[in-house]
Amino acid sequence: MDNPAASLLVDHPLRASLVAELHARPFLRLSGSVSLTHYAIYSDEDPAIHESLVRTLCEQTGMALPADGVTHYAVQSAFGWHLKWERHTEFSTFTFVSPRDDTDYFNDLAIHGVPADWLALLAGKRFHAVRMELLSGQAAAAVSGNLRDWLDGPVLVGSDVLGGGKVYCDWNVRADGYMRILAIDEDFREEQGGRLLQRLYEIETYRMMALLALPVARKLGRELDDIHASLQELMRAMDARRAGEDDAGLLDRLTELAVRVESLSGHSGRFSASRAYERIVLARIQELREQRIEGMPTIAEFMERRFGPAMETCRSVWSRHEQIAARVARAVDLLRTRVNLAQERDVTRLLAGLERTARNQLHLQHAVEGLSVAAISYYVLSIAAAGLKALHVVRLPVDPELAEGLLILPVVLIVFGVIKRSRTRTPQDGPVPAGHS
Known part of the structure; x- marks a missing residue:
């Protein structure tokens, strides 16, 4: 017999939560006519507001509190409506559903008993609000x-x-702040009504979230216009000036432009999220399996004319940002290459000057060495002449002038050899140890 506890011990810690994700956010189970009110809450300044709102609502209406960390919660209230709360990455949704047995459509039936204090907490955070009616039978026909x-x-x-x-x-958003959607149940199978309403409010919720990138795209477009104009001016300056003529200044200006472009990359998350929301909207529309009613545009056609261009604007602006960023990077590389080449030419000229200086110094050194040989030889011969004259005084058979003349060539050769040896001495000879000569 299998032991369930032992079986769970061999599972990966994430298995249970990942399997549960398949069953998260189930469709609404509806029968008959119902009224639905749906809110989407968005706040980029207070991420904790979502959990705070659902807990406050449960406390004020006497409903059980959700467990900590849950991302979806469903509960029945004493006022007759059913609450479905879902926490998404950037927003949360509150869906109130109540049975309908009258004809006062699109009223507050689905939120009857919701405290006004709680509704006031949504101020500045209610991103989407819609009232929906699902009607069947004679009410639908009427x-x-x-x-x-x-x-x-x-x-x-x-x-x-x-x-x-x-x-x-x-x-259309009316004076009360709500949109209206009417659904007619002619022959829905079980749970189709709930799936339809959920897909419909998800279309509008995700459409609004996708459009969050549109104001950013418009602002970014103006920034890109300014950057593009500055880049064109710098490129014309690069083309007009000779290499090395204020290239360093141009490189500084291009670097500043690259920093401006890179600072705009912080919006990439918003545009990525917008593309993801757009894909969800299109998927939800496709799931409706629409067929045309004569004389009316379908939801897909309406979105294609109104929603599609806005998303195309966002895509084109971000694509333009990437193109300008690539152009700025190429311009920086080109100018840096030109600066490097100019620096290499300067270094080459400097090395050529150093070579000429070294050659002149070598010639001067050779001349000095020649003069040194003559001077040293002169002094050696002078000393030798003094000695020879002294020998002649003591009446030795030495002719000083003859002996001095004979010593000129040997002295010059010896002095020249000593100077040459000292000039060509290699470092391996090493210094003379202290105390030795």
Whole structure:
């Protein structure tokens, strides 16, 4: 018989959490007509606000608190609505769902009993708010004939979805701060209604998160215009000036430009996240399996015309940033190469000057050595002449003038040999030890 405890001991510590990830964030289980209110909370200044909000709501409404560290939580309230909370990387979502048995659509039914104090905590952090109605039976038929009574935006979008229902929306934020989406259940299978509503509010939530890169792209575009103009000016200056003419100054200016470009790389995370959110939006739209309703654009068509260009702007701006960064890097390399070549030419000229100086010094040294041989020989012969004259005084048979004349050649040769030997002496000879001659 298998022992479950022993089986768990052989598992990797991460296995359980990774398997549980497959079952995280389950779809809503809905039946009949329901009203749904969905909030997306975003705050880049207070990451702890998400857990704080869900705990505060549970405490104020008497619901059980979520466990520490959870990223999704579902609970039923005493007011009749069901809460689904999810924590994402940058944002969190609160989804309130309540059964609908009246015709006062898009009201506060799904958040009945939610304290006003708690709603006030969302100020400045509510990134998306939508009210959704899923209707079936006679209620659905009645509303379908009067869509403009509930959706009065400038553009009405609609389509057949999932092979068993319809969706209508106008993507318009009303004075109460909410968007409206109407879903009609004509022949949904089990859980299809919950999946549809979840996909719909995820489309709008992830669309808004993807568009966070758009203001950054616009600001970045203006920065890149200025950098591009400065780069063009520097490149013209490089082309107009001769090599070595203020290249160091140009290199300093180019380096400053490279620093400006690199400082903009801090936005890469925002653009990467935007691309990821865009892919999720497109995937959720594809999962709807839309079919056209005559006279209305589908959600995919609406997003392609409105959402697509914004995302293309973000992609083009970031691509332009990468191209300018590459151009600045190439310009820096080219100018640094030119500076290095100019420095090498200067070094070559300096070495040639040093060579000429050394050659002149060698010639001078040879001349000095010649004069030294003559001077030393003269002094040696003078001393020898004095000695010979002394010998002549003591009446030795020596003719001083003849002897001095005969000594000239040997003395000169000896002096020349001694000086040459001292000049060509190698370092291996080493210094003379102290105390020895």
